[in-house]
Amino acid sequence: MKQPTIVDVAERAGVSKSLVSLVMRDSNRVSQKSRSAVLEAARELGYRPNAAARSLVRQRSGVFGCIVSDLHNPFFADVADGIEEASATNGYRALLSSGFLDAKREASAIDTLLQLRADGLIMLGTMMTITRIKESASHIPVVVIGRKTSARTMDSVRNDDDAGAQAVVDHLFGLGHMRIAHVHAGSAGGARGRRRGYETAMERHGLGDHIRSVKGAFTEGGGFAGMQSLIDSGDLPTAVFVANDFAALGALDAIDEAGLQVPEDISVVGYDDSALSHIRRIALTTVAQPSVEMGRTAVRLLIERIREGRSDPRHIVLPPQLVVRGTSATPRV
Amino acid sequence: MKQPTIVDVAERAGVSKSLVSLVMRDSNRVSQKSRSAVLEAARELGYRPNAAARSLVRQRSGVFGCIVSDLHNPFFADVADGIEEASATNGYRALLSSGFLDAKREASAIDTLLQLRADGLIMLGTMMTITRIKESASHIPVVVIGRKTSARTMDSVRNDDDAGAQAVVDHLFGLGHMRIAHVHAGSAGGARGRRRGYETAMERHGLGDHIRSVKGAFTEGGGFAGMQSLIDSGDLPTAVFVANDFAALGALDAIDEAGLQVPEDISVVGYDDSALSHIRRIALTTVAQPSVEMGRTAVRLLIERIREGRSDPRHIVLPPQLVVRGTSATPRV
DNA sequence: AACACGCTGTGGAACGTTCCAAGCCGTCGT
DNA sequence: ACGACGGCTTGGAACGTTCCACAGCGTGTT
Missing domain, CATH: 3.40.50.2300 (Response regulator)
Incomplete structure (x- = not known):
């Protein structure tokens, strides 16, 4: 039951361990005869090179x-x-x-x-x-x-999170939204850039007073909680830019739970263009990263x-x- | 830039490599003094045991x-x-x-x-x-x-795929469905059992003539294709049991694309109770595996x-x- | 005083590879 | 006939650990 080593293969094939090593590494300085003898022996024993030993010497x-x-x-x-x-x-x-x-x-x-x-x-x-x-x-x-x-x-x-986020705000502004909120993901990777982009674009459109970021996370639960807090505030924005798709799903859940309609009552945009957003029942507006x-x-x-x-x-x-x-x-x- | 070895640590701490090894493995047969000397040296050098060497000797x-x-x-x-x-x-x-x-x-x-x-x-x-x-x-x-x-x-x-699939059919039958189709996933893990359970339960309810399995896969694309073929056949069943949740999403897409309503025109059931099925916009009836x-x-x-x-x-x-x-x-x- | 013992610490042999220098043979050129 | 060469093959030294047997030393026991 013990794993065979290169020496076992060498003995069985009647050659040196060095030669087995050469064969296993597909060297061309091995005779056809030895090569097949070694391969045969290796196959019979179920030999598999030990990566630990190999990486030890090869560094x-x-x-x-x-x-x-x-x-x-x-x-x-x-x-x-x-x-x-x-x-x-x-x-x-x-x-x-x-x-x-x-x-x-x-x-x-x-x-x-x-x-x-x-x-x-x-x-x-x-x-x-x-x-x-x-x-x-x-x-x-x-x-x-x-x-x-x-x-x-x-x-x-x-990807350029800042630019992506700005594109989102531009899109929403273009549709006529002004009260656009953002559910951010704290300091997780990419979250800061998206938040900055959101703020920059809001300022650029003269919507500095409407900047409103609530805490979420890059998870379903995070999006749900973030959206929940916006709903609970009693002051519902007309659009929300959520940190990523996964969180946007959570946000959609919170919205559905509150009995509100998307996009009629509120627009939702995610980030990533992940497989989730493609699903027709979700059909999430989002930002694609390559x-x-x-x-x-x-x-x-x-x-x-x-x-x-x-x-x-x-x-x-x-x-x-x-x-x-x-x-x-x-x-x- | 080269990774320090146990010997480097030993030299720096003024002890033998064996002792360093003992410290690294949290042995209690080491004096407090040596222990801290070794830990100190290891920290300074940024030493990290080499798993290859370790696994080689420890087998x-x-x-x-x-x-x-x-x-x-x-x-x-x-x-x-x-x-x-x-x-x-x-x-x-x-x-x-x-x-x-x-x-x-x-x-x-x-x-x-x-x-x-x-x-x-x-x-x-x-x-x-x-x-x-x-x-x-x-x-x-x-x-x-x-x-x-x-x-x-x-x-x-x-999980007992057979039983799970039977529970699905029982549920659909209980709702009044008779023309229940199945989008299967070929011979992928678990797929056979689900198919057998589907067939068994159909027979049990006297619906043997309505057994109808079409080829899909455990993927979104597989579910989409399977559902598509059911739709294209012109003979739409009233319910479909899809191989798993992931494929069920694809099926939902195909149904949406055809302009049909779920569950009014057709009921859809998946398998796995994955995070996807929880989403309220999907709210997929499914079978939970632990x-x-x-x-x-x-x-x-x-x-x-x-x-x-x-x-x-x-x-x-x-x-x-x-x-x-x-x-x-x-x-x- | 001699000895046993417990506590720390040590050197060297493994582990299974790769790599290197060197060896063996037969052939070829002079 | 002899050296050189080229194609194949080989033994042994690494690689960085762990494990084992053993050594030193202070303490307690008889």
Whole structure:
């Protein structure tokens, strides 16, 4: 029942362990005869190289670690697709670990992946501060997705949250809304930029007095609570820009529960253009981020550092795009 | 920039590497003085034990590998929560890898995790056959979640899909439906049981002639296509039982697109009671599986094999529960 | 005074790979 | 006939841990 080692294979094939190693790594300096003998023996024994031993001597593991701040958020699933795909085409393996929307648990996940000597780390929507990430992972390339930073030791990929949020406000203003509220997500990745964009655009349209941000989160529950507090205030805005799609769903729930109609009584806009927003029954107006592309880009940045030895930081900002669906409309007069 | 090793720490602290090792593993046979000296040195150097070296000598990695067949399916996210939580409380780390709903990619993910010498493997909703899984992973404990098996070398956790499906049909029959169709998911995990339960219950109610199963999948697209084919047939059933919630969303989309009303024109029932079904705008009637509990149970099964050396198989079947929401109602007369 | 014991600490052998320098053979050119 | 060379193959030294047997030393027991 014990896993066979390279020596077992060598003995069975009647060659040295070095030769087995060469065959396993597809070297071309091996005779056809030895090659097939080794492969045969390996197959019979069910041999599988031990990645621990290999990574110990090679000083690289061939693994990229990815910490996903919330597995339930479908937007992250899209980005993860891009990450796994790009990793595979470059000969790497992506392993995911959930951060459970908690800075402590994220830190512990980083620790695990660092102990495993992952060759690179991707933080997908983190709750940790940039400083703490930098401290934790000073020895390997790190890419942060979805959080603004100008750190010199890390790279980042994000969309222009500020611009996206402004596009949302412009859209709502264009429909005739003035009392536009915002359910923000505190200091989670991207939340600040969206909030700033919201405020900037409100000012720009002369709606500075109507700026109204309430606390939410990047979760269904967060959106629900945020919307709830707007409803409870007795002073309902005519439109709400919610931190992301996932939270917007929660907001829709709160609105439905209060017996209000969307978009008749209130317009709702999310962020991410995740699979959720496509669903016709939801048809959420939102802002699209190039999710899969962001994942692929993150991997590319890691590879540049590893293979080409790049050491100057790259901070990539991709353009967002407003997607108008059914939850936004002209306000009732 | 190179990672410090245990020897670097030992030198800096003026002790032997063995002692550092003891401190890092929280041994109590170390004097207070040495302990703090070592911790201090480790902190200064940013030392982090090398998991590869450790797992090489300990012959165990402390890692559970989990292959998630589809990261986009929110049901799996719930189960994964249970897995990660239970792993952590038992001193293990769970690492996830996506299977991309593809048997080949699942096999390659298994390979990676096996090379990493994961101490246990959890297949979360697999596309591979049980036989192939058994072949691939004969050396370590494996738990399959959501697929029926009586394999003697593996454990499994699932809900009683047959019973769940029967409960759905009973519910619809009770509302007065007779022409109940089923959008199935082929041979994916759990799909067969649901189909069988559907057929059994139909027969039981004397509706054998109305049995009608169309091909779908455990995805939004699969549900959409399946529903589409029912609509295109021109012979619309009064109710549809869709393979899972995710696919049911797709079915709802197809129905909306055809300009039909749910539940007035057609009732729709899903399976999983995932977060999606809760959303008030969807309010999907569905069958709840104890998702988080299933994840925890899978970990428990692994631990039993590892720690207690259990070798007889356990196949755990948990009871499903019908959850009636808004997408099912009395058929129009 | 001799000895046993408990508490700390140590050196060296594993663990399963990869990598490197070197070795073995047969062939080819001179 | 001899050296050089090229194609294949090999043994041994890493890699960074853990584990084991053992050593030093102070204290308490006989």
